[in-house]
Amino acid sequence: AAGVIQSPRHLIKEKRETATLKCYPIPRHDTVYWYQQGPGQDPQFLISFYEKMQSDKGSIPDRFSAQQFSDYHSELNMSSLELGDSALYFCASSEAGTTTSEQFFGPGTRLTVL
C-alpha cells in the first residue's frame, strides 16, 4: 500500500541557511500535518492543511512557512535556520470527512543544523 513520502530523508544545513522539506500524502488524502520531534522529545504539532488551506496551527516559528499544493503535496519552508531546529520532521496525512480518520505518518526528514 502507498504510504506518506517525505523528502529528503536527511538534510544537513548551516546556521542561517534555508531548508525545504516535502511531503507527498497517501493518494486521496486531502489533509496534511507537520510535526517536529526534537532529540528525545515527543512530536510537537506545527501546522496542518486541508484542501490547500491552513486548517490548524501549533507551535510553528515565524521563520517557518508551509503550504499545500493543488496535488495535495505539502512543503515546509524553514529560513534562518538555528541549531535548535535540528530535529526529525514528520508529515502525516489523512482523509478528511470521516470522524474516525487516522493520521498516517511518513518516515520523517532528519534535519541537522550545524
Place this chain on the structure above:
Amino acid sequence: AQSVTQPDIHITVSEGASLELRCNYSYGATPYLFWYVQSPGQGLQLLLKYFSGDTLVQGIKGFEAEFKRSQSSFNLRKPSVHWSDAAEYFCAVAPTDSWGKLQFGAGTQVVVTP
C-alpha cells in the same frame, strides 16, 4: 492547561511477560485518544484509537487499551510481549473539535529482554 502524561519514561520487560503502559490526560472534555509506536529511525504507527463506545479497544499487534473516564486514563496493554515490541510508545490526544491536532505524551521506551 491541557496535558498528556506518560509516567514511565522507560520500562524493561522480559519476552513473554505482560506489558502495561500508562497514560493520563487532562482536558476540559474527553478527547480522542490514541496510542502510537515508533521504532528507531522510523515514523509513527497507530496501534489503536478511542473515539467513543466500548471502553476496551483492540488494536494491531495484539495490543489493547482501556479508557477509564473516572481516572482520565487510557492505558495500553499486551498480554505477552515479543522482542519486536521493543520501541517507543506514545500516547496522544486530540480535542474533539480539532482532532487532527495531536498532542503527544513524552513517550515510554520499552526494552524487551530475553
